[in-house]
Structures are given as C-alpha cells and as structure tokens.
Amino acid sequence: MSKVAQVTASTEEHIRAVAKRIFVSKGYAGTTIRDIAEAANTNVALLNYYFRSKEKLFVQVFEESLREFFASMLNMLNQELTVREKIENLIDRDFDFLTQNTEIPLFIMHEIRSNESNFIKEMALHNHFWESYFFRQVNEAMVKGEMRKMESIELIVLILSNIQFVFMAKPMIMLIAQMDDAAYLALLQAHKIRIKEMLFSYLFFKQENL
Amino acid sequence: MSKVAQVTASTEEHIRAVAKRIFVSKGYAGTTIRDIAEAANTNVALLNYYFRSKEKLFVQVFEESLREFFASMLNMLNQELTVREKIENLIDRDFDFLTQNTEIPLFIMHEIRSNESNFIKEMALHNHFWESYFFRQVNEAMVKGEMRKMESIELIVLILSNIQFVFMAKPMIMLIAQMDDAAYLALLQAHKIRIKEMLFSYLFFKQENL
DNA sequence: TCTCGATTTAAACAAATGATTAAATCAATA
DNA sequence: TATTGATTTAATCATTTGTTTAAATCGAGA
Incomplete structure (x- = not known):
C-alpha cells in the first residue's frame, strides 16, 4: 500500500507540475487538457481520474x-x-x-x-x-x-x-x-x-x- | 457610394470596438467570436466578412x-x-x-x-x-x-x-x-x-x- | 496463483468553436 | 422600376475540447 500510494502521489504530482508549467505560460483559457496530457506523457482520462476536471486541476x-x-x-x-x-x-x-x-x-x-x-x-x-x-x-x-x-x-x-x-x-x-x-x-x-x-x-x- | 462607405466603416468600426473591449478583458484565447458577435448584435459570419478570421481581427x-x-x-x-x-x-x-x-x-x-x-x-x-x-x-x-x-x-x-x-x-x-x-x-x-x-x-x- | 481494488488506456460523446455557404436584404443608380 | 454590388443573416461543416465509458493492466495480499 505504501508503494501504491507512493506511485500514485508521484504520478499525480508529476501531472500537477506539468499542468502548472503550461497553465502559467499560456493561461487557463489558452491551455487544453490534451496539451497537458501530452506534455505529461499520459492521456486526458488520467487527468480527470486524478483531478475530476480541468478547472479543479487549475484551482490546485x-x-x-x-x-x-x-x-x-x-x-x-x-x-x-x-x-x-x-x-x-x-x-x-x-x-x-x-x-x-x-x-x-x-x-x-x-x-x-x-x-x-x-x-x-x-x-x-x-x-x-x-x-x-x-x-x-x-x-x-x-x-x-x-x-x-x-x-x-x-x-x-x-x-x-x-x-x-x-x-x-x-x-x-x-x-x-x-x-x-x-x-x-x-x-x-x-x-x-x-x-x-x-x-x-x-x-x-x-x-x-x- | 459615400453613404455605403460610411455605413460600412461604422459597422466595421463598431465590431472592432466591441471586439477590443472583450479581447482586452478576457484575452485572445478566452474570447470566442460568438462572444463578440453577440455583444455587437450581429453574427459570426459578419465578423469573418469584415475581418476574415478571429486572428486577423485580434491583430487589428x-x-x-x-x-x-x-x-x-x-x-x-x-x-x-x-x-x-x-x-x-x-x-x-x-x-x-x-x-x-x-x-x-x-x-x-x-x-x-x-x-x-x-x-x-x-x-x-x-x-x-x-x-x-x-x-x-x-x-x-x-x-x-x-x-x-x-x-x-x-x-x-x-x-x-x-x-x-x-x-x-x-x-x-x-x-x-x-x-x-x-x-x-x-x-x-x-x-x-x-x-x-x-x-x-x-x-x-x-x-x-x- | 487468484482476487480485488487501484491505476492506466483507447475510444467515444456532446458541446463549443472557427469558418464557410448560400440565400436574403439593402441601397444606389441606370 | 429593375439591376447590381455590398451587406447581413441563418444554417451548416469540420475540428477541437472537456468529459465519460468501458475495458485493460498492474500490484499487493489471500
């Protein structure tokens, strides 16, 4: 469980970090969740799995x-x-x-x-x-x-x-x-x-x- | 002809002014051409008639x-x-x-x-x-x-x-x-x-x- | 090994968006 | 009045975008 939690946290944290870089550079409206997914080497469903929505990710x-x-x-x-x-x-x-x-x-x-x-x-x-x-x-x-x-x-x-x-x-x-x-x-x-x-x-x- | 040109110029200018207000407030990416068309009491086709595209309007x-x-x-x-x-x-x-x-x-x-x-x-x-x-x-x-x-x-x-x-x-x-x-x-x-x-x-x- | 929940993926959906089409309207003038 | 070009509109198209679904994969514990 500790390992699962660890992997989870790092994936989530990785997506958040990538999202931050892109949001900060292009703004909320100028960023698509596909931009983020691609830059994080994953897919849009995983973003919503961790953060529920583009807006909730942005708020974080x-x-x-x-x-x-x-x-x-x-x-x-x-x-x-x-x-x-x-x-x-x-x-x-x-x-x-x-x-x-x-x-x-x-x-x-x-x-x-x-x-x-x-x-x-x-x-x-x-x-x-x-x-x-x-x-x-x-x-x-x-x-x-x-x-x-x-x-x-x-x-x-x-x-x-x-x-x-x-x-x-x-x-x-x-x-x-x-x-x-x-x-x-x-x-x-x-x-x-x-x-x-x-x-x-x-x-x-x-x-x-x- | 002078009257046509006059009306044209004022319609075009009106759209440009409305577009400016919205672009300035919400940014390029945060603005849709329908936002502008609606606020200018017209339709998206007219925007493209005068300005060819969202980007060309924005550049102006x-x-x-x-x-x-x-x-x-x-x-x-x-x-x-x-x-x-x-x-x-x-x-x-x-x-x-x-x-x-x-x-x-x-x-x-x-x-x-x-x-x-x-x-x-x-x-x-x-x-x-x-x-x-x-x-x-x-x-x-x-x-x-x-x-x-x-x-x-x-x-x-x-x-x-x-x-x-x-x-x-x-x-x-x-x-x-x-x-x-x-x-x-x-x-x-x-x-x-x-x-x-x-x-x-x-x-x-x-x-x-x- | 098998099971079960957590994680990841591909595919699809509905709505929004930029652009275009074709028809309608208008206004000057012949 | 009829014609002609400019202007305006409604409808449609193709793509993008946020979100969801359902299936696949993974990994720890029984």
Whole structure:
C-alpha cells in the first residue's frame, strides 16, 4: 500500500507540475487538457481520474502559485526585524523567487482579472494582513518621524511596483531593448540595487518635512 | 457610394470596438467570436466578412492597443522640453490614459507572452527608440551631473514600474485592500503624487556622489 | 496463483468553436 | 422600376475540447 500510494502521489504530482508549467505560460483559457496530457506523457482520462476536471486541476495550480507568490510577504510580516530590514528582506526574497518564476506575477494578475467563476475572490487573501506586526511597526516608525507617512496600501504598492513590474514586463523589455537572457539578468541585478537605494532614501528620508 | 462607405466603416468600426473591449478583458484565447458577435448584435459570419478570421481581427485590436500604449512615450521623446518636464508629462499622460484604460497594460503583456504565432515580434517596436532626442538629453544631463547615471533601459523600467504596476495589479489591490472603485481612484491620485516626488528626488539628486 | 481494488488506456460523446455557404436584404443608380 | 454590388443573416461543416465509458493492466495480499 505504501508503494501504491507512493506511485500514485508521484504520478499525480508529476501531472500537477506539468499542468502548472503550461497553465502559467499560456493561461487557463489558452491551455487544453490534451496539451497537458501530452506534455505529461499520459492521456486526458488520467487527468480527470486524478483531478475530476480541468478547472479543479487549475484551482490546485493557482492556489499553489498564490501561496508561493505571497510567501515572502507573509514571511516578512511577523519577524523580529526592523522595518528597513524587513523591506530589504522582502526585496531580496522576491527577486530570488521571481528570477526562478518570472511568469508567476503576470499569470496571477491575468487569471484574477479574466476569471469569471469568482473562486479567487473567495480565497480571502486579506485575512489578518493589515493587522500584522509589520504594519504596527510601520505606523510607529511614521509617528516617530523615522519614516515617511503614508497609508499601508500605498507603501505596499510602492514597494511591489518596483519589484514586480520588471518581471511582468520581461517579454516587452527584452523586445524593445533587444536583450538576450544574460542581458536581462544583468538588468535585474542593477534594478534591484537601484530600487533599494531609491526606496530607502525615499521612505527613510532625513526627517524635516514630516 | 459615400453613404455605403460610411455605413460600412461604422459597422466595421463598431465590431472592432466591441471586439477590443472583450479581447482586452478576457484575452485572445478566452474570447470566442460568438462572444463578440453577440455583444455587437450581429453574427459570426459578419465578423469573418469584415475581418476574415478571429486572428486577423485580434491583430487589428492588438496593434491599436499597442499604439495607444506607446503613444505618450513616443510623444514625449522628441518634444522641446527639459528631461524633468518630459518625465512629468509622461506620468501625467499615462495616468490619464490608464485610468480610462486600466486593462491595457496587463492585456498587452499577457498577449506578448502567450502569443505563439510571433506576429508581435515582427512589429519592430524598438525602431529609432534609443536614438531619440530624449535619450540624448538624458545622457547629456547625466554627464553634467544633473541626473543620476544609469542605462536608458534602467531609467525606463524604473519610471514605468511606478506608473504601470498600480494599474496591472488593480484586481489584486482591490481584493487585498477590500477597496471599491472610489477608494482605488483615490489611491491612484496619491500614488501619482508620490512617485513624482520619489522619482524626481532620486533621479535629479543633489549632486555629490556623481 | 487468484482476487480485488487501484491505476492506466483507447475510444467515444456532446458541446463549443472557427469558418464557410448560400440565400436574403439593402441601397444606389441606370 | 429593375439591376447590381455590398451587406447581413441563418444554417451548416469540420475540428477541437472537456468529459465519460468501458475495458485493460498492474500490484499487493489471500
């Protein structure tokens, strides 16, 4: 039984991994279950045997992507570090993750928007987010004048803009700048250093116009 | 004849406009020609009568979107303004356009990536871009120490990150911050002011570590 | 070895989809 | 009014797509 379960789990996991790669690259609507079956060296009936339907398979893939996507942010929230350290940590972790998973942010944004069956909106992403230690820390720093005053959502948008856009726009950047992969990676490194410099000097400005 | 041509043009234009709305919202693969025909109060045969195929209709829509998307950037490039004025101009114009066309950036990025038939790569977006007056101006300012030194592509990525991400991530922002449309619009206004402040103080720093 | 449940496969089905056909309608003009 | 070409429509076609069925294969335990 242990062996059966093992084989089962690995077949199922293999299909899920293949499905993830294709869904992430071509989107839900652009992917057929035959694409997945073929790439996984199996057949469409087996997909439905393990996952019941294309949509249920997709939901699993999407939820996993969402978890990975938010992992570094959630991780950041409740650690015993300064705000500045946490933000630097977030940038480093996100760049590492996104360099290996360039397509994830665009995939998630596109599916949230084009999704009509609303299962995404039921995932309750906002849970306990704004009440976390991080945002209390931030508020405190703002009150003390150690940090520029703004709403939490503004802060998050400002930071994530500078992290994620360069990944979401990868195809266009490579196109208009006529880059190869090596040049793109070099851009990533330069960009990462630059946004730390810019964000830190903006967020932790030398207090005067508090 | 003039009347025939007029009616023709308006029917064709009406279909194109409806198609654009649906393609932009649901993506190429997620859109059926029957979706479009129904929304345009006509039938699938008429779509093919005017546009020959779903793909040819899509190409027209996509090219138009691309033109609009780059309009403010191209407009900026060769005007008689200072670098700082041009960048402020770009931010203002893009925010105006994107507020009315929130879905365009995500649409374009997604289609560039999931597109397999490569017609996009043949559109030669890079033409004369890097040789424009704007980048000569920028280079000059950098040499003079009026502006922080960086590659042109870095500068563009830095600016566009801060403009476009807030639009591309709209569905997620509204979801995790539990915003309504009014709150989102308020966020846009605050963000626009903020990024001008941040970018200008970073790009046009008080010269010292030139 | 035989049995039985789990896994895998080939084949088929119904619905959806992009495209086409052929006929109907319209509108200008001879 | 009759003709002609442009436009619009309903119906149909062939293929693709998600799903299901039924049979085959596998592997552990009796």
